[in-house]
Each structure stands twice: as structure tokens, then as C-alpha cells.
Amino acid sequence: MPGLGVQDRWNRNHPVTVILSMHKLSGWDDTIVALATPPGIGAIGVLRLSGREAISIANRLFPAKDLMAQASHTLHVGFLRHNGVMLDEVVISLFHGPKSYTGENIIEISCHGSPYIHQQVLDACISEGARLAKPGEFTQRAFLNGKMDLAQAEAVADIISSNTEASLRTALNTMRGGFSARLKELREQLIKFSALIELELDFAQEDVEFADRTAFYTLIAQLKESTGQLLTSFQLGNVIKNGVSVAIIGKPNAGKSTLLNVLLNENRAIVSDIPGTTRDTIEEVLNIDGILFRLIDTAGIRQHSSDLIENAGMERSKEKMKEADLVVFLFDAADPIDEILAMKTEIDEAGLKYLLVANKLDSYDGSMDKFKDLPPITFISAKNNQQIRELKDAMTAAVLEGQINTESTVVTNARHYHALKEADLSLNEIRAGLDNGLPGDLLALDIRRCLHYLSEITGDISNEDTLDYIFSKFCIGK
Numbered sequence: 001m002p003g004l005g006v007q008d009r010w011n012r013n014h015p016v017t018v019i020l021s022m023h024k025l026s027g028w029d030d031t032i033v034a035l036a037t038p039p040g041i042g043a044i045g046v047l048r049l050s051g052r053e054a055i056s057i058a059n060r061l062f063p064a065k066d067l068m069a070q071a072s073h074t075l076h077v078g079f080l081r082h083n084g085v086m087l088d089e090v091v092i093s094l095f096h097g098p099k100s101y102t103g104e105n106i107i108e109i110s111c112h113g114s115p116y117i118h119q120q121v122l123d124a125c126i127s128e129g130a131r132l133a134k135p136g137e138f139t140q141r142a143f144l145n146g147k148m149d150l151a152q153a154e155a156v157a158d159i160i161s162s163n164t165e166a167s168l169r170t171a172l173n174t175m176r177g178g179f180s181a182r183l184k185e186l187r188e189q190l191i192k193f194s195a196l197i198e199l200e201l202d203f204a205q206e207d208v209e210f211a212d213r214t215a216f217y218t219l220i221a222q223l224k225e226s227t228g229q230l231l232t233s234f235q236l237g238n239v240i241k242n243g244v245s246v247a248i249i250g251k252p253n254a255g256k257s258t259l260l261n262v263l264l265n266e267n268r269a270i271v272s273d274i275p276g277t278t279r280d281t282i283e284e285v286l287n288i289d290g291i292l293f294r295l296i297d298t299a300g301i302r303q304h305s306s307d308l309i310e311n312a313g314m315e316r317s318k319e320k321m322k323e324a325d326l327v328v329f330l331f332d333a334a335d336p337i338d339e340i341l342a343m344k345t346e347i348d349e350a351g352l353k354y355l356l357v358a359n360k361l362d363s364y365d366g367s368m369d370k371f372k373d374l375p376p377i378t379f380i381s382a383k384n385n386q387q388i389r390e391l392k393d394a395m396t397a398a399v400l401e402g403q404i405n406t407e408s409t410v411v412t413n414a415r416h417y418h419a420l421k422e423a424d425l426s427l428n429e430i431r432a433g434l435d436n437g438l439p440g441d442l443l444a445l446d447i448r449r450c451l452h453y454l455s456e457i458t459g460d461i462s463n464e465d466t467l468d469y470i471f472s473k474f475c476i477g478k
């Protein structure tokens with residue numbers, strides 16, 4: 001195909017789904033309005049308008065100045081009036097598309113923070129022709145106008161809901177395009193190859209090979225390494241986004257509730273020297289070094305009890321133990337070693353990730369020798385707040401397992417994870433195809449499938465239903 005570059009050939013053969021024009025037909029550039037700040041009383045409340053008529057609608061409510069004649073990225077102070085009634089004194093921020101969040105004309109009205117005023121201004125905008133925005137519709141428009149790709153748009157929702165430093169950092173990295181850049185790199189390399197293979201198809205009679213198969217093997221290996229890294233990062237991503245559930249498990253009186261209290265630095269759970277004090281589970285969240293832990297104090301587990309309530313509590317402890325991301329197995333350092341081993345075996349058999357923690361170090365005067373066959377143990381005194389920092393470090397280390405660097409690309413989104421998994425499977429198919437000397441046209445099919453999944457993540461290929469679903473998870477006004 002003389003004169004056509006590799007990328008051009010690809011573009012010609014694979015036009016990207018034209019979502020933009022589809023939405024244009026359904027009138028998506030009408031003007032939307034919503035309260036962008038949380039509802040309720042506050043110092044100020046911000047309403048946002050976006051769309052073709054955003055500026056003219058605001059202009060009709062703002063007699064002080066002709067907003068239609070103002071430059072982009074400017075602020076204007078004055079009174080809002082509607083039907084002859086003064087609504088509020090406000091500050092208007094004005095942005096001309098495409099240099100705005102949505103890529104359209106945007107007006108932001110900062111009013112005083114009274115819900116009554118917000119409602120009045122909202123009503124006024126609607127009666128002048130705006131429509132109430134759906135959840136996430138501003139960001140959806142930003143995506144449709146090419147201001148960001150789908151992965152970046154989804155990260156905006158994650159930023160809003162992030163509650164720890166680590167979750168914010170990874171979401172920011174995705175929004176700034178870190179993840180998208182990684183994907184783009186993968187796609188481009190594959191597209192290049194695919195185009196070469198398809199070029200061979202054009203010259204099928206002449207039996208030529210434009211795509212060097214050895215180089216292709218190397219490329220597939222590199223791509224597999226990248227998808228593999230991204231897929232493993234999902235475990236960490238999940239932890240960062242949703243927190244880690246930690247069940248504190250052990251015999252009655254081991255000091256579980258005391259440990260919960262010392263970790264939280266408050267007297268949350270009742271502590272007593274009567275075994276069986278905790279009857280039901282108690283859950284509290286704790287941020288350790290930017291990671292959210294959901295701590296679960298449980299009823300002590302022992303072999304036999306005739307108390308119905310205690311038995312029900314023990315059942316619940318075991319359920320919580322099995323559901324937890326991490327188990328803190330707490331025992332009294334003075335407990336007989338065979339009892340410790342029996343419980344450890346039970347946790348091992350359940351295939352759980354756990355930490356061994358020996359409590360009551362302050363009153364233990366036995367030998368350390370009895371622990372010599374066990375994996376590393378953290379010794380603490382919950383009551384005297386000793387070695388608690390070490391335990392916290394062990395908890396974060398167990399979760400991160402060396403993947404501490406949240407600056408690197410981390411997959412936090414289940415949709416991305418599943419698409420990556422499919423892309424990874426297609427890479428396996430491609431490799432098997434190469435092994436078996438599969439003809440170019442069949443190889444090209446597998447490559448296209450892989451590209452399809454990679455493109456799904458960034459939204460280069462998507463359908464309206466998926467988009468509506470994704471953006472419906474946002475809050476209104478974003």
C-alpha cells in the first residue's frame with residue numbers, strides 16, 4: 001500500500017467506534033446544570049452550567065455585565081436576578097470551550113451557602129433553558145469531548161471518594177494519565193505489528209513476511225510482562241482503594257480487645273479479665289501510613305463452650321476470620337505451644353494470610369526457645385502499648401509485600417482488571433499461534449482481540465450502555 005504509514009493503514013482498516021457523532025445526534029451538547037458542592041449549609045455553594053447555552057443562560061440572570069462579551073477564564077461579581085427578584089450576590093467564573101473541564105462553555109456560580117439560594121438559582125437556570133445534570137455527566141462530557149480518556153475519567157470518581165493518601169495518590173496518577181500512557185505504549189507496539197501482518201495479507205500470493213517473527217516473539221514477551229505487572233498490581237490497587245480487613249483472632253483473654261483499643265488509641269471495646277467478654281464482632285477503621293485497615297475484634301475462640309451465645313460469637317469469629325484479607329492471630333506468650341500450633345494449623349489450612357502476634361510480653365518470663373520452630377512473631381504488650389509500632393509495620397508490610405511504590409502504575413478498577421485479563425489471554429493465544437506457525441490472517445484476529453480489550457479500558461472502543469453505567473456511579477455535579 002504505497003504512501004501509507006503503518007499507523008495510517010491501521011486507522012484506515014479499523015475506524016474507532018464513533019461515539020462522538022452518536023452522542024451529537026442524541027443532543028448531548030444541551031446545557032446542563034447542577035450543584036457542584038455538597039448539599040446543605042456552607043460558606044459558599046457552587047453551581048455549574050455546561051453546554052452551548054451556558055453563558056447566555058447565566059447572562060440573562062446577571063444584569064450587571066454582558067457575560068457574552070467577556071473573555072474566557074475570568075471572574076465577575078454581581079447580583080443574580082430572576083423574574084424581577086434578586087436571588088443573591090455571586091461570583092461567576094466563565095470558561096469558553098474547549099479550554100474547560102468539559103470542553104464546552106462552562107459557567108460556575110459561587111453563591112452564598114444556603115440550600116434555599118441554591119435551589120432558587122438552580123430553578124432560575126432551568127427555567128432559562130438548562131437541564132438538571134445526571135450523575136457524572138460533566139465528566140462524561142469531558143470524556144466525549146476528548147479532554148480525557150475513560151480510565152482518566154473513572155479516576156476522577158476515585159479521587160472524589162479517596163480517603164487515604166495512598167488511594168488519592170494512585171487515583172491522581174491515573175487521572176494524570178499514567179495508566180493510559182502505559183496502555184497506549186502497549187497498544188502502539190501491537191498495532192505496528194498487526195499492520196505489518198495485515199500487509200502480508202495484501203501480498204498473500206507472493207509469500208512474503210514483513211513482520212519479523214522473532215521480533216514479534218520478543219514483543220509478545222514484553223507485553224506479557226507488562227500486562228502481568230498490571231494484573232498483579234490490582235491486588236494492591238484493591239487494597240489501596242477499598243482498605244484491608246484485619247480480623248484479630250485468638251483465645252478468650254488473649255488481649256484482642258485491648259489490642260483493638262491500643263491500635264485505635266481509644267477505649268472502643270470492653271476489656272476484662274473474664275474470658276468471653278467480647279460476644280459479638282466490633283469493626284473500626286484505622287489509617288496506618290496511608291492505608292486503610294478495617295479492624296475486626298472478635299469473640300475469643302476456644303475448644304468447648306456450653307454457652308449458646310458464646311458459641312454463636314465463636315461461629316461469627318470464624319466467619320470473619322475466613323473473610324478477612326489479613327488475620328492477626330493473637331496469643332498470650334505464656335500459652336502452651338501446642339495450643340498455639342493447633343490454632344496456627346487451623347489458619348494455615350484455611351489458606352489465610354496471617355501475622356503471629358504474642359501478647360503480654362510485660363508479664364512473660366518463660367523461655368523464647370519454645371517459639372523457635374514458628375515463623376517470625378511480633379511480641380507486644382497491648383496493655384502497656386509496647387511494640388505497637390512494630391506490629392503496625394508488620395501489618396503494612398504484609399499488605400504491600402514489597403509493592404510499596406504507589407507512584408508506579410497500579411490498577412484499581414475492576415473493569416480495567418477484567419479487560420487486562422482478557423488482553424493477557426489473547427497474548428497467550430498469539431504466542432501459541434506463533435508457536436504453531438499460524439497463518440497471518442488468523443494471527444491478525446488474535447491481535448485485534450487483544451487490541452480491542454486494551455482499547456476498552458481507555459474508551460477508544462465502548463458503547464453507550466457501558467458509558468452510562470460508568471458515569472452513573474459518579475455524584476451529580478461532577
Ligand SMILES: Nc1nc2c(ncn2[C@@H]2O[C@H](COP(=O)(O)OP(=O)(O)OP(=O)(O)O)[C@@H](O)[C@H]2O)c(=O)[nH]1
Nearest residue numbers: 252253254255256257258272276277278300382383
Ligand atoms: N499483663 C498484660 N495483660 C494484658 C495485656 N493485654 C491484655 N491484658 C489483660 O488481659 C485480659 C483480657 O483482655 P481482653 O482485651 O478483654 O481480652 P480478649 O482477647 O478481648 O478476650 P475476650 O473478649 O474474652 O475474647 C484483661 O484483663 C487485660 O487487661 C498485656 O499486654 N499484658
Ligand SMILES: [Mg+2]
Nearest residue numbers: 256257277278
Ligand atoms: Mg474481647
